[in-house]
Amino acid sequence: xxxxxxxxxxxxxxxxxxxxxxxxxxxxxxxxxxxxxxxxxxxxxxxxxxxxxxxxxxxxxxxxxxxxxxxxxxxxxxxxxxxxxxxxxxxxxxxxxxxxxxxxxxxxxxxxxxxxxxxxxxxxxxxxxxxxxxx
Numbered sequence: 780x781x782x783x784x785x786x787x788x789x790x791x792x793x794x795x796x797x798x799x800x801x802x803x804x805x806x807x808x809x810x811x812x813x814x815x816x817x818x819x820x821x822x823x824x825x826x827x828x829x830x831x832x833x834x835x836x837x838x839x840x841x842x843x844x845x846x847x848x849x850x851x852x853x854x855x856x857x858x859x860x861x862x863x864x865x866x867x868x869x870x871x872x873x874x875x876x877x878x879x880x881x882x883x884x885x886x887x888x889x890x891x892x893x894x895x896x897x898x899x900x901x902x903x904x905x906x907x908x909x910x911x912x913x914x
Contacts, residue, residue: 791815792854796896812898813875813909817852817890818859821868836870836877840886847901849887852877862893875911 792815798808825837841849852874853859859866874890881888881902888909889899900908 792817793891793894793896796854796891796894796898799898800896809908812890813873813878813911815854815874816871817854817874817877818856818869819850819852819872819877820859820863820866821870836872838882838886847885847887849889849899851889851892854891858891858894873911874909878905878909879911881905881910 791811795805795808795811795815798805799812802808819836820839822837822839838850841851843849851862852872853862853869859869878888883902885902887899887901888905889897891897892899
C-alpha cells in the first residue's frame with residue numbers, strides 16, 4: 780500500500796512544540812498546535828472499511844510495560860518515519876478535534892516522540908490543553 784502524500788512540513792507545529800518545551804503554558808503555542816493537522820497512523824489491525832471511512836479514526840495505541848498506553852501522532856511524514864518507518868497508512872486529523880474527542884481512560888498522547896521537541900500529555904492534559912470544538 781502506498782502512503783498518501785503529505786509533503787507539507789508543518790514548521791508552525793514544530794515551532795509551537797519548541798515553544799512548549801520552554802514554557803508549557805504558552806497559550807499561543809497551544810492554540811497553534813491545536814489548530815494543526817497531525818498524522819495519525821492507521822493501526823495494522825484496522826480493516827479496510829474502517830481505514831477508508833473518513834468519519835472514523837482508529838487510534839494506534841502502543842502498550843509499554845509499566846506505563847500508560849500511548850497514542851503517537853506526528854506533524855510530518857518525516858517525523859513519523861523516524862519512529863515508525865513501517866507505517867503504511869495514516870489519517871490527517873485536526874489535533875484540537877482529536878483532543879476534544881479524546882477517551883476518558885488513561886491514554887497518553889505523544890506528538891513527534893522521536894524529535895527533540897516532542898511532547899507527551901496524559902489524557903487530562905490532552906483534553907484540557909488541546910481540545911477545541913469541532914466545526
